[in-house]
Amino acid sequence: MLEDTTGRTIVAHEPRRIPWLDLVFGFGPMVPIAVGAAAAWYLQGQPLDYLVILVTLLYSASILCFLAGVHRGVSFRTEGGPRLSQMVTMLVLYGLGLGSLITVVTGKIVFGLSMLILGYTLVAVLDPLEARSGAVPLAHARLRPIQMPIAVISLAVVMWIQLNAPY
Template sequence: MRDDATGRTILAHEPRRIPWLDLVFGFGPMLPIVAGAATAWWLQGQPLDYLVALATQFYAASILCFLAGVHRGVSFRTEGGPRLSQLVTMLVLYGLGLGSLLAAAMGKAVPSLAMLILGYLLVAVLDPLQARTGGVPLAHARLRPIQMPLAIVSLAVLLWIKLNAPY
């Protein structure tokens, strides 16, 4: 690291392999989404299934907003400064997360879940593409395609439950 009157220069090395901590902090946050969907599936038709599904939606929305913040955070350290693709991705992910949260709070589970599924799908597709150009860490090219399907499938299960509920 080099400091001068105009700023700071940082030299960093990113591994292509997924670091151990990225596995822990990548898959760990997906577990409550998977557990929420499995619990809602198990409780179908019982009074608590709605509450479990709602809590899972709130949690998944908060993680999606966090992932938007990851994109913004990486943009601060991007060579040449933030890229338009990073900023647009951040805004779209945050908008989907916030929109999902608001829809869930208003009792609109189907739009909420649709926004979450779209958001996590975008992360699964865009992060590997942005990793090639330095928009996100290189390890995301390998991590996101195996991490995000856990959330996508779990949220699709919640959507299926909601669409097939008798009430």
């Protein structure tokens, strides 16, 4: 690391393989989403099924907002400074996460689940593309396509349950 009066220069080596901490903190947050979908499936038609769906939506939205923050955080260390693609991705992911939270208040759960599914799908598609350009870590090119489908499929199950609920 070199530091002078105008700033600091950091040289870093970024592995192509997925670091073990990325596996733990990448797949760990997907577990509650999958468990929420399984619980909603198991509890269909019972008094707690709607509560499980709401908690799964709220948790999923918080993780999507966190992923937006990851994009912003990486932009601070991007060679050449933040890129437009990083800022747009961050704003879109955050908007989808926040928008899905607002749907809970308005009672539009299916719309909120749709926004979450879109957000997680965008992460699965865009992160591998952005990894090639250095906008996200190289490991995301391999991690996101196997991590994000867990959320997408789980949320699709929750949406199906919600669409077929008697209430």
